[in-house]
Amino acid sequence: MTPEQLRTVLAEAVAQTTRCAQQPEGAVLRRADARTPGHWHSTIALRAAAQSGGDPREVADRIAEAVRTHPDIAAVTVTGPGFLGIEVRAAALIAAVTALIAEPEPGSGPEPSSGPGRSAAPEPGGVPELNGAESVPAVRTSNEGASTVWGVDAQLVRRAVDANPAYLLMRTHAHTRRLHRRAVAAGLPAAAPDAAAEQLDAVDRSLLVHIIDTPATADRAVTAGDLRPLVLALDELSRAYLAWTGDHEIVPTIDHDITGLHAARLRLVDGVTTVLARGLRLLGAPAPERM
Numbered sequence: 001m002t003p004e005q006l007r008t009v010l011a012e013a014v015a016q017t018t019r020c021a022q023q024p025e026g027a028v029l030r031r032a033d034a035r036t037p038g039h040w041h042s043t044i045a046l047r048a049a050a051q052s053g054g055d056p057r058e059v060a061d062r063i064a065e066a067v068r069t070h071p072d073i074a075a076v077t078v079t080g081p082g083f084l085g086i087e088v089r090a091a092a093l094i095a096a097v098t099a100l101i102a103e104p105e106p107g108s109g110p111e112p113s114s115g116p117g118r119s120a121a122p123e124p125g126g127v128p129e130l131n132g133a134e135s136v137p138a139v140r141t142s143n144e145g146a147s148t149v150w151g152v153d154a155q156l157v158r159r160a161v162d163a164n165p166a167y168l169l170m171r172t173h174a175h176t177r178r179l180h181r182r183a184v185a186a187g188l189p190a191a192a193p194d195a196a197a198e199q200l201d202a203v204d205r206s207l208l209v210h211i212i213d214t215p216a217t218a219d220r221a222v223t224a225g226d227l228r229p230l231v232l233a234l235d236e237l238s239r240a241y242l243a244w245t246g247d248h249e250i251v252p253t254i255d256h257d258i259t260g261l262h263a264a265r266l267r268l269v270d271g272v273t274t275v276l277a278r279g280l281r282l283l284g285a286p287a288p289e290r291m
Helices: 003-017 044-052 056-068 090-102 154-158 167-186 194-199 202-224 228-247 260-282
Strands: 029-031 040-042 073-079 083-088 139-141 147-149
Touching: 003 029, 003 040, 003 044, 003 056, 003 083, 003 202, 029 202, 044 056, 044 083, 056 073, 056 083, 083 090, 090 194, 090 202, 090 260, 167 228, 167 260, 194 260, 202 228, 202 260, 228 260
Parallel strands: none
Antiparallel strands: 029 040, 040 083, 073 083, 139 147
C-alpha cells in the first residue's frame, strides 16, 4: 500500500463517517517516527472535525473504525486530540515495493558506463549542497520527463569524499548491488511466499515504509525545483538501510538454510536499489554497481 492508496482509503472512511463531502483540505499524511504509532501518521480526522463541526476525538474514532475494515490495514491507533497512527500489513508493504521495482521510469536512459559495466566512479554533474551556503540549483525537465541538476560543483561529484552529498548514496547503491549478487549466488529465490511477509520484524517493516515513502519526496522536489529535500530523504534512507543490514541476516551463512524470510528481505534490498538509482539519476550522478 502506497501513501496515495492510503489517502484514498482515508478519504473513503471520511465520506462514510462524517458530513464532509470531499477530502478535508490541509490534511497531512506522513511517515510515522519513533514518537508516533504505526507506519503513517494522519491529521485527517482533525481536519474533518473542523469542517463538519464534530468532536475531533469522536470523529477520529469513527474514521479509525472504518479504516480498520480495509484488508491491508493491520491497526489504527487514535492519539492526542484525534491523530491517527496507521499500521499496514506486511504483505501489502511488500506488494507496494514489488510494484515500485517493476514500475518503468519514464524518460530514463542508460546508466553512465565504462566498458561493459557501469562506472564505479562518479561522473561530472551537480548536486545540492547541504550546508545551506549555496543557492539551490535549477532543475530542467526534458520532454521525456528526465530531470537533471545543473552543476553546483562538478569537481565535487568527481571526488569520493564525505563532503560530496551523493557519495553516500552511490556507495549505498553499490552495497545493495553487491548484496544482491551474493544472494543470487547463494540461491535465494526471486520471490518470497506470501506467508514470509508476516515473519518480517518491526525494523524490516519500517524500512519497507521508508522505501515506499521516498518516491513521493522525489516527486515533490522535482515539482518544486528544489532537490535538497530529495538529497536529505535519500541520505536518511541510505543510513537506515546500512543500519538494517548490520542487524539483519539477508544472505544466510553456510550453516543456515534459505527461508522465505531471506527472500522477503532481498525484496527490501532491491527496493532500496530502485529508489537510490532513480534518485541518483535525478541528481545527475551515476548509480554504480561497484565502488
